[in-house]
Amino acid sequence: MEKPFPHMTCGVCSKPYNDPRILSCLHSFCLQCLHHEIEKSGSQQMFQCPTCEQNTSIPVGGASVLPQNLHLGFEVEVAGYMSKIVSNSEVCCDECVDGRNGLAVVFCCMCRQFLCKHGRDHHSSSRKLSMHKIVGLDQEGARQLHTTMKPRDHYCSQPNHEDNKLNFCCETCSLLVCPHCTILSHKSHSVIEISTVAKTHLMEISGALEDAKEVVTKLTGAIDENNRMIEQVEISKQTALLAINQAFEILQQTLEERKKTLLSELEAISLSKTTALTLQKEQFEKMVGDIGHYTDMASQILQTHTDHEIVALGGLIPTELQATLKRVQTISLTPNQHSNISVSVKADDLIRQLFKLGNILSFSIFKHMDVHISSQEVKGEMRSKTHNGAVVYAEVEDHRDGTYTITLTPQTAGPHQLLITMDGQHVQNSPNDLDAVGLLAICLVAFAGFLHCNELIKLKCSDITFNAEDMVINVQSNRTSHGMLFRAIVLTKEGESLRNAGGLSYSRLRELLLDKIAKLGFDPALFGMHSLPAGGAIAAANAGVQDTLFKRHGCWKSESAKDGYGKDSAQRWLEFSKDLGI
Numbered sequence: 001m002e003k004p005f006p007h008m009t010c011g012v013c014s015k016p017y018n019d020p021r022i023l024s025c026l027h028s029f030c031l032q033c034l035h036h037e038i039e040k041s042g043s044q045q046m047f048q049c050p051t052c053e054q055n056t057s058i059p060v061g062g063a064s065v066l067p068q069n070l071h072l073g074f075e076v077e078v079a080g081y082m083s084k085i086v087s088n089s090e091v092c093c094d095e096c097v098d099g100r101n102g103l104a105v106v107f108c109c110m111c112r113q114f115l116c117k118h119g120r121d122h123h124s125s126s127r128k129l130s131m132h133k134i135v136g137l138d139q140e141g142a143r144q145l146h147t148t149m150k151p152r153d154h155y156c157s158q159p160n161h162e163d164n165k166l167n168f169c170c171e172t173c174s175l176l177v178c179p180h181c182t183i184l185s186h187k188s189h190s191v192i193e194i195s196t197v198a199k200t201h202l203m204e205i206s207g208a209l210e211d212a213k214e215v216v217t218k219l220t221g222a223i224d225e226n227n228r229m230i231e232q233v234e235i236s237k238q239t240a241l242l243a244i245n246q247a248f249e250i251l252q253q254t255l256e257e258r259k260k261t262l263l264s265e266l267e268a269i270s271l272s273k274t275t276a277l278t279l280q281k282e283q284f285e286k287m288v289g290d291i292g293h294y295t296d297m298a299s300q301i302l303q304t305h306t307d308h309e310i311v312a313l314g315g316l317i318p319t320e321l322q323a324t325l326k327r328v329q330t331i332s333l334t335p336n337q338h339s340n341i342s343v344s345v346k347a348d349d350l351i352r353q354l355f356k357l358g359n360i361l362s363f364s365i366f367k368h369m370d371v372h373i374s375s376q377e378v379k380g381e382m383r384s385k386t387h388n389g390a391v392v393y394a395e396v397e398d399h400r401d402g403t404y405t406i407t408l409t410p411q412t413a414g415p416h417q418l419l420i421t422m423d424g425q426h427v428q429n430s431p432n433d434l435d436a437v438g439l440l441a442i443c444l445v446a447f448a449g450f451l452h453c454n455e456l457i458k459l460k461c462s463d464i465t466f467n468a469e470d471m472v473i474n475v476q477s478n479r480t481s482h483g484m485l486f487r488a489i490v491l492t493k494e495g496e497s498l499r500n501a502g503g504l505s506y507s508r509l510r511e512l513l514l515d516k517i518a519k520l521g522f523d524p525a526l527f528g529m530h531s532l533p534a535g536g537a538i539a540a541a542n543a544g545v546q547d548t549l550f551k552r553h554g555c556w557k558s559e560s561a562k563d564g565y566g567k568d569s570a571q572r573w574l575e576f577s578k579d580l581g582i
Helices: 031-041 070-086 117-125 139-148 179-183 194-304 307-313 316-330 347-355 437-449 506-519 531-542 547-554 559-563 570-579
Strands: 020-022 028-030 046-048 055-057 106-108 113-115 134-136 168-170 175-177 191-193 378-384 391-393 395-398 404-407 416-422 464-466 471-473 489-492 495-498
Touching (some): 020 031, 028 031, 031 046, 106 117, 113 117, 168 194, 191 194, 194 316, 378 395, 437 506, 437 531
Antiparallel strands (some): 020 028, 046 055, 106 134, 168 175, 168 191, 378 391, 464 471, 489 495
């Protein structure tokens, strides 16, 4: 059965709060329950909140010194009275002695007493008690009770101060005190009226609530966005699942059709060989039959020895027999077909490719959140494909927000392989070959800097300056060949190394670029070294970069020189038609 006031139930004993005390995490529990929890923890300094497991310091004096949750205690008190009022059960009068005058008919919100008719009449006739709010024992009375009943006044517990309200706050001791305490035990302390302290706290709480509303609004928006993303992930998953199934169905159909073709060819070759061998066998069998027929007749004649039979058939038998034997000598007795039928599928390479067939592509968005997650063991290393597989281990920086920075500096020239693992398992795209990193850097610098090939191949390491958020390239007209940024890799006895002097030539750089373009499946005839700065300029123009900045970045002195690099995208061309209302 559902509890009528679940938020007023202690999380330890599952009963209505009894003298609730509040912890630093703002969770409340019965005082007696906290005594048990502290005792169970076995510590004198710290124990865990039973709800959120956050550590709470144990004050000197134990749980009894923890602050009271007065608001929650009052709510529990009101809820208890309301439960009695709406229970339809008989409630005895709290004023009558020995049950005199029977059952209660009303409840006094000031005295906090259930009253019978006699008690109700007494309240009505008393000048002091007639001002008290009295409610009936029904649903309407319960609603009135909830809005009318006020928290009790709090009085001092010091001897001889029991009639004094706690109207002051001692900031020195962090205690509520009465007027007598302010001039006695707290005389030299900083004492402020409780109403002033309450106003300050109300302002702080109001400010915190406004901040909380703003944060909750942002979090609610983030939750909605996450829900939308979760739905989109499912849609993307189903789309990708359909694409995978379709691709592999086509692949299975293709394999099945190829299998049928090979089986048909196998059947045809087998039938051809079997037919040829069968005909040859039948020819041999006929010759054996003919020879057997002639030799049987000859044997019979030799056995009878009658002159008439020998004369009648003697000349015919040798003639036919010799003719048959001569025919045997003119043909090959070796089978006219070889028994071997083999198949060359070369499936090993195909199987290896099938194991790598397809890639699941995804994008991850990492935003900083002020939370701490448990660190996972992330390792990175770079292995040279030459130089006996020399290994460089990475420096891993854990940002404690789910992201990591991995720093690696190769010690040798040439192609390398990057391996990144998390808890011993390779992350996505690991291992990854870094053969084309140099070419990628060349393309990126030329594309973003609008650099021509003659400027690109003359760049030196000293011309590059890396800042926190950008990279500065100092382009000069006259250069020496010493210390070039992009240099050729030469093969030596020890392995591959950078050429000591001289940068890459135009022809070599163009060869590397077009070779990589061809491997990516594009027509290399459509590209050249000029494609890099031209592509960067076109992308900048279509992105709406201002003309002055555009011209300065490309070092163009005239509008005609600049415009020669502009090529509007289809979307930009369509803007003209849209402006015409077409």
